[in-house]
Amino acid sequence: MEISSTLLLVGFVVGLLVVVRWKSNRRRLPLPPGPLALPVLGNLFMLNKHAPFKSFLEWSKKYGPVMTVYLGPQRVVVLVGYDAVKEALVDQADDFVGRAQIAFLHRVVRGYGLVISNGDRWRQLRRFTLMTLRDFGMGRKRIETWIQEEIKHLQNSLRETKSAPFDPAFVLSRAVSNVICALVFGQRFRYEDNELLRLLQIISEILRFGSNPWGQVYNIFPWLMKHLPGRHQTLLRETDTLRGFIMEKIKAHEESLDPDHPRDFIDCFLIRMKQEKNNPETEFHYDNMVSTVLNLFLAGTETTSTTLRYALMLLIKYPHIQDQMQKEIETVIGGERSPVMQDRKALPFTDAVIHEVQRYLDLVPLSLPHCATHSFSFRGFAIPEGTVIIPLLHSVLKEEGMWDSPWTFNPNNFLDANGNFKNNPAFLPFSAGKRSCVGESLARMELFMFIVTLLQHFNFSCPGGPDSVDPTPELSSFGNLPRMYQLIASPR
Structure with missing residues (x-):
């Protein structure tokens, strides 16, 4: 008995020494290096x-791919380059899974929803959202049909312009928005709907505000x-x-809900809420539903429509690329049949152009910031709890070691010597x-099907010709937002 007690005591002391030594070693780990910061203002x-x-x-050239900067009083670790970003987000995923509390977005969603949540709330909402969107066709044949139907409405809208110049921003966002609306609300909206137009204007202004200095x-x-x-x-x-x-919309769904026949994302959330109404720790409650639907509506509208607008701009800037895409599409699909996702493998040049549009646009250069929800180490550096982490997607999409011509628009970045499509692990938009x-799979489907169908039926140009197109962003911060321009859609 005495021997057992002695062994237990020795084991406890050894374990305690190991923990103390481990914590001591962690304290000795340095923060990643970075530029000298001022009190309060940091490196601003x-x-x-x-x-x-x-x-x-620029700072990473001096301080390396893992560095510390201070945005005001907030400590921020910036990850630069494919190797550092991939190692953090994929290889050490559990440490980097936290989401920073982006102040403006936090105010918009009132602290609820999928995008800015962490812990069990994030896990439950993400799993439910992915499962529900897939059940309603995201990435599958069912959503292809919805997209094809929406493109027909867009084609009619473009024909009504009678080849006159127009601003494509809200024409495209109405079409893209209707796809996510079909999944979330179970309906599409008429392009003449003034309420929808007002909502799209607000969404656009939110993105613009987040991408300017204020x-x-x-x-x-x-x-x-x-x-x-x-x-x-x-704006708030x-x-x-x-x-x-x-x-x-939620109220209308509650009044007409049939638990045996859910129509869309809102119905499924309402059903789950009823199933867990007696669970005091459930994340399926009204506030999370409103904010998650808002997350999907915001992200599912503006990001894809902005990419489409930029794609058409670049096809005007480089008409020979537009011509080559149209010839490939004509050979493989013809001029009448609607494209399907299976066609993508037979359209390597078109697929390469669409990928290159996303890479070159670099829509969210800073990514959505992550946050260290606990203290950990990365590449020999200490990452204290509460540190904001920015995986610099810009540095990945434009990394010179990963792309043949990172700073120019060049579809050959995604083509091999035989003209076949080749993927690149650094393609992380x-x-x-x-x-x-x-919504990655949905966005990929929309971009492919919208662009291919539009090129089947229209030639795109602008009043000033290719030389008048300036592809440099108008705003570059949270998002790289393309300049406004006048589009001419001429029926083929």
Whole structure:
């Protein structure tokens, strides 16, 4: 008995020494290096406020692919290059799975929903969202039919322009929005619907605000911006219009719900809420439903429609690429049959162009920031709990070691010597790992089917010709937003 007690005591002391030594070693791990920061302001005085990712890329040349910067008082670890980003988000995924609380987005969704959640809330909502969207056809034949039907409405809208110049922004966003609306609300909206147009304008302004310097200031100093007048105050009030629209749709769904025949995402969420109404720890409650639907409506509309708008801009800028795509499409599909996703393998050049549009646009250069929900180490550096983490997708999509011509628009980045499509592991416009975009498969389908169908039926140009097109972004921060332009859609 005495021997057992002694062994137990020795084991306890040894274990305690191991824990103390482990914690001591962790404390000795340095933070990643980075530029000298000022109190309160951090590195803001050094930052390119119009394109902060350019500053991060420049600093990484001195401090390496894992570095510490301070955005105001907030410590931020920036990951630069494919190797560092992949190692973090994929190889060490559990440590990097946290999402930072983006102040403006947090205010819009009231702290609920899928995108900014962490822990069990995030796991439950992500699993449910992926499963439900797939059940309703995301990535499958069913959604192909919906997209094909929506493209017909878009074609009619373009023909009504009678080859006159027009701003394509809201024409495209209405079509793309209707695809996500079919999944979430179980309906599409008429292009003449003024309520839909107003909602799309608000969504566009949210993205624009997040991509200008004032949006950066709001996210860094929300406690200050909360008390200052400005466009952000008006925009926050307008986001309540979005919430009100979604709440009305939910109410209508509650009144007509048939638990045995769910029609869409909202129905499925309502059914799950009823199933878990007696579970005090459930994440399936009204606030999470409203904000998750808002997440899907926002992300499913603006990102894909912006990419489409940029794709048409680049096809105007490079008419020989537009011609080559049309010839390939004509050979494989013809001019009448609607494309399906199976056609993509037989359209390597077209597929390469679509991938190159996404790579070159670099829509979300900073990615959505992650957060260390616990302290851990990465590449020999300490990452303390609460640290914001930016996987710099810009550095991956434009990395010189990963692309033959990273700084020019060149579909050959995705073609081999025989003209066959070749993938590239550094193609990460949807991010990677456990926090990758839940709508990636839907976005890929939409981009392919919209672009192929439009090129079957229209030639695209602009009043000033190819030389008048400026593909450099108008705004570059949270998002790279293309400049506005006038589109001419001439029936073929």
